[in-house]
Amino acid sequence: MESEDLYLSPGEVRVVYRFHNTSNHDIATLVAFPLPVMTIGEQGNYDLEGRDPVDLMDFKVTAEGKTVEPKVEIRATRFGVDVTDVLKRYDIPPTMIASGEGARSALNDRLDDLPQDARNELTRYGVIDWNTAFGAADKPLASTHWDRHITYYWFQTFPAGRTIEVTHHYKPVPRHFFFSKEELANPETRKLYCIDQSFASAAQAALKQSSTAILAGTELKYVLVTGGNWLGPIKKFNLTVEKPSEKALVSLCADGIKRASPTTFTMSADNYAPDSDLNVLFVEPMPVLIRSR
Numbered sequence: 159m160e161s162e163d164l165y166l167s168p169g170e171v172r173v174v175y176r177f178h179n180t181s182n183h184d185i186a187t188l189v190a191f192p193l194p195v196m197t198i199g200e201q202g203n204y205d206l207e208g209r210d211p212v213d214l215m216d217f218k219v220t221a222e223g224k225t226v227e228p229k230v231e232i233r234a235t236r237f238g239v240d241v242t243d244v245l246k247r248y249d250i251p252p253t254m255i256a257s258g259e260g261a262r263s264a265l266n267d268r269l270d271d272l273p274q275d276a277r278n279e280l281t282r283y284g285v286i287d288w289n290t291a292f293g294a295a296d297k298p299l300a301s302t303h304w305d306r307h308i309t310y311y312w313f314q315t316f317p318a319g320r321t322i323e324v325t326h327h328y329k330p331v332p333r334h335f336f337f338s339k340e341e342l343a344n345p346e347t348r349k350l351y352c353i354d355q356s357f358a359s360a361a362q363a364a365l366k367q368s369s370t371a372i373l374a375g376t377e378l379k380y381v382l383v384t385g386g387n388w389l390g391p392i393k394k395f396n397l398t399v400e401k402p403s404e405k406a407l408v409s410l411c412a413d414g415i416k417r418a419s420p421t422t423f424t425m426s427a428d429n430y431a432p433d434s435d436l437n438v439l440f441v442e443p444m445p446v447l448i449r450s451r
Contacts, residue, residue, distance in 0.1 A: 159388045160321055162430075166438060167400040168376050172327040179316040180389065189324075190311040191217075191228075194379035194435070196331060198234075198254055199303040204331045211255040215328035217310045222322050228312040234304045236284050241304060244283050248276050252306055269300035330378060337375030337441050339365055351439040352411035360407050361441055368443060376402075376440040382432040395430035399423045399438060406442035 165172040179185055193215065196204060210216065212230060219226040233242045234252035245252055256265040269286065280286040288298035316322060341347055342361050365371055401408050401421045408423060411434070415425040 159390075159392045161394040161396070162392050163396045163398075164380070164382075165398045165400070166378060166380060166436070168332050168378055168402050168440060169329065170327060171330050171380065173325065175324045176321055177316055177324060177388070178321040179318055181318060183318050184315055185318075186313060186315045188311060189314045190309050190384075191326065192381050192384065193308045193310070194381055196306040196308075196333070197304075198306055199301070203334045205334065206253070206255055206331065209253075209255055209331070211251055211253060211257050214253055214255065214308060215310075215330065217326065217328040219310075219312060219324070219326045221314060221324045226312050226314075228310040228326075231307075231309045231311065233307040234285070235307065236304045239283075241283050241285050244279065245285065245304075248272065248280065252304070253308075254302060254306075266300065269302075270297070272300070332440075333377040333379075335375045335377070337361070337373040338371065341375065350437050351409040353409050353439075357407055357409045364407070364441070364443065370444065372444060373441050374444050376442075378438040378440065380436040380438070382435050391429045391431040392427075393429060395427045397425045401440060401442075403442060406440050408438065408440050410436060410438040412436070 160176040160178050161174075162176075163174040206214075212232070214230075214232075217228055217230070219228050232252050233240060234245055235241060242252055250269070251265075254265075256262050270288075272280070277286075277288060281288075285304045286300050286302050288300055310326075314324065335341075339362070342353070342358060342365070347353065348358075361373070364373055397412060397415070398418075399408060399410065399412075399415070399422065401423075404420045406421075412425050414427065415423050418424045
């Protein structure tokens, strides 16, 4: 890989690659782009409103300026076991996205009312239980638990001795959560996002200014280690991270990253060999809710 230019923001991810075929013959091969694993259940809070049930990320690919139509594989796992077929047996989409107006509500209602034999199997696999939430008249509601794996893939020909440019962009699905002083003090949180003293001080000040002592946290993940699947390191790697607003704070593990504008941060590296994926933390004031009279 001669170069990779990566742009990350909560609303869009863009990547431009330049690949060079060092051999004296064309190479036609499968190219796969895995997305970060998303947890369905109490640990995951993703805004999937309006998303396509299959092309969840509105994923677009071009090669040498020509459009490529990627395919997508969607799987579900629980405790590392593939449970995709178990869910499909009961017409449960692994993405938990149902298309059409009112379809999501209808899906939830159907899960709440599944017959006992279906409940027994789904409970054995640990993918749904009816114990953790209760609705009107103490009716148990379905609570879902599995990991969602999405991979886009296509076949690409790399001409002998030539360099070609491949691009893709998509709309990511970040995880949203409440960011509190306890979260800021959590050693695992600080390690995962490489939180330094500058970020910690700014976050503490923002928490003090918040009437609820809570900030809006957004986690954006990007699978970077697949860049190590190509021959040698990435000769030239460029990263741009854009905050959703000037008031937002950002933290991630990226040596040499620096502010380029009020909302953007950049880094560059030669002969870059990523050894971990990217976990980007955005923190900003909670949105103000306007009540109608």
